[in-house]
Amino acid sequence: MRNNTTKNIQAPAGKKIFVLDTSVILYDHNAFRNFQEHDVTIPIQVLEELDNFKTGNDTRNFEARNFIRLIEEISRQHLLTDWLPVNGRSQGRFKVILDHKPPENNAETIFGSGKFDHRILNAALSLQLENPGSKVVLVSKDICLRLKAKALNLHAEDYETGKIKDLEKLYTGKTMLHVSDSLLTKFNRQRTVPVDILKQQTLPPGNHFYILNSKKQASYGFYSVQTKALRLIENQSVFNISPRNAEQACALDALMNPEISLVTIQGNAGTGKTLLALASALEQRKDYRQIYVTRPIVPLSNKDIGYLPGDVKSKIDPYMAPIWDNLRFIQEQFADKKMQNKIDELVNTDKIAITPLAFIRGRTLTKIFFIVDEAQNLTPHEVKTIISRAGENTKIIFTGDIYQIDTPYLDAESNGLSYLIDKAKSHPRYAHITLQRGERSELANLATELL
Template identity: 70%
Template sequence: MATKGKLASNPSKKIFVLDTSVILYDHDAINNFHEHDVAIPIQVLEELDNFKSGNDTRNFEARSFIRLIDQTSKQKLISDWVALKAEKAGMFRVVFNEKPLKVDAEEVFGKGKTDHKILNAALSLKEENPDKKVVLVSKDICLRLKAKALDLFAEDYETGKIKNVDELYAGKTELTNFSEVIIDEVKKGNIINTTSIDFPFKDGNHFYVLKNKRKTANVFYNHNLKTISSVSIDTVFKIRPKNIEQAFAIHALLDPEIKLVSIQGNAGTGKTLLAIASALEQRKNFRQIYVTRPIVSLSNKDIGFLPGDAKSKIDPFMAPIWDNLRFIKEQFIGDDKMSEKIDELITTEKIAIAPLAFIRGRTLTKIFFIIDEAQNLTPHEVKTIISRAGEHTKIVFTGDIYQIDTPYLDSESNGLSYLIENAKNHPLYAHITLQKGERSELANLANELL
């Protein structure tokens, strides 16, 4: 039933006012505030109307939210409070252009800007409901600061955020004073059943460096089988791992039982190169190798602003992937047959390189699918990509959670961090964080000192 104007008094309940950035991050956000009430200013609907056309994820989020509100309201007026459909959820309402009596954000910060009208909507709700705590929820830090300056509570949208990114799962543990006997057995190539030895069990697949004085063994713990086995440092498609973390990454990329892999690390640690080389090594096992990345221009404008046809528009964004493929091809100088084979794979689109938006709606069957720069995805985008996986498909996410180009995402709220934290105990998943840069000493200088 719709409720007009002021809500019934319940001091423990809050009113959360969401801005456009929250909806574009998660179209289902209105259902994630438990028993509390949720409102959106009319300007948010207006902005979403501008975002509804297109193939980008934000366009999908905008369309999905509009449909959700349509289903929620049915025959009711959304200018009134209407009940949300989620179990034990609160009420929902769209707030119109109402000016608060006490503090006018447009008088303080300037007229004509949508953000200031959104602030006024929240301030008017605060005046209408003095017994309730009204909170503006936004991914926009500046808008939150303006709200607080006007004595209005404001916070980030927390759903999907990782609480302590500094303790994010790294995929590797070093064990000292480990049994020399076990180390020797592993190095001989034997697979050891961990149920019969003193071993710190993990809830998922994991890599270990076992040490005892001068002896070291690098092993993979298979959670399903409860076994540890040696990790090879052999080359993959003529790319040799330069450190043990890279060897761990290659092991996960080549293991047919692991269907989902994530590799996190600074620029120059070899994430994309290892993923592409491992895909090419297994090219006969997959129908296609697909390498993609989300398009995020520095000006945050759509690629439609760029001159030329579709290929000309996207090529600059795909250049780092082509650079890695070119580097791999250079390892086969003198081997004309393999060089021609790589060219053939590209020509026949056995290996395809394209923006992420181009694959929306497709079912990925028997595909080795690499998503580069995955830190620029939202948690919902990551979930959507994985849900597209058909039979015999392997999905690899690579990225650096501290190098984010997408507005309103950070190291805690991006899709790569979300995946690492939530998938770490799944038997189909493996993760490794690459620590050491291998691009050049100069690149390492930038990562370490600047």
């Protein structure tokens, strides 16, 4: 006998009803639980699309499988076309809706048939007609689908969970201060001083870099949230790579600091993010069992690397070309052939492993120096998955440019790198620095600054 609470009744007046499309589920399989007291639905076409995504090792395959299991768990003996409680009877409800064709504003008639997106629009439009007392909102990571919805008089919005609210205030990890010559001389002489010397009204929430300038000189300092002290940063060369500016010096300090287990480096192309991370990994190679270098694979035409010919190395090499370019650049800094050959040996013996990101799922990474390049192409859930793999004595580095995103449905506010920078900034084992000055070449800087 069916429980009375699951009958197919209209949503209470004043409640919102959110319609989630496939892109939201693939971004966060738990999304349907994040709408508080409001009701949530998915069009039946979403289940069909998720069925196509359930096989594979990519994060979207993981999200699809987990969502399917969650829906199976909450439905039990009930029909999915009935309203089902999600987070208890006082919270919102969930159900699957069909794509009845609305008498007016039929999306398939207006935009064309044969696309699931248009049937999803029809499902939401029909729901809106059935619930005149409730505000029906389509939630999608697909900008074009949201625009189509609004053109049909249907409210639409992006999925906001995990998004940075004010990108202009995203943590940069650094503060530039003008100080007196006497203060800077004292700091350079004592090397470590109480942070009170800077006379800042408010202290940073976590570890922080200070770039101090006086009329005659400049110095850089690292503020430790644990010791409440400011330590002098000295320019250091790692594997024959030297910092070319203050920001790079700060980045190297974080990369080489054994007290820091998690580092993020954000910056435009050509600021040296990947090069500094690789050079510091090579410099510390004896302190770690292995060096892992990876980057998200964003395939062309939405095809997985399985479509490419050859073994795994052959499949991923085109995507990992920038990593190899940086390794070759480091090799070229040595006139000694012995050191050049040493880097080749580290690669051939898998001391340096350049691997697809999907291959780390389920593994525990112990005593690994782990570099994740192009991290702006990850979702917040993917970043969480990577960090959760860290075992004892592992250090993880995320590098990327949050304004250069290649993954559909991610942007500067919703990508995993921005999310991590915002959430981790107060942790004592974390350090972040934003690099702004390009060092690739004057020509590259021209493109960044003028074009």
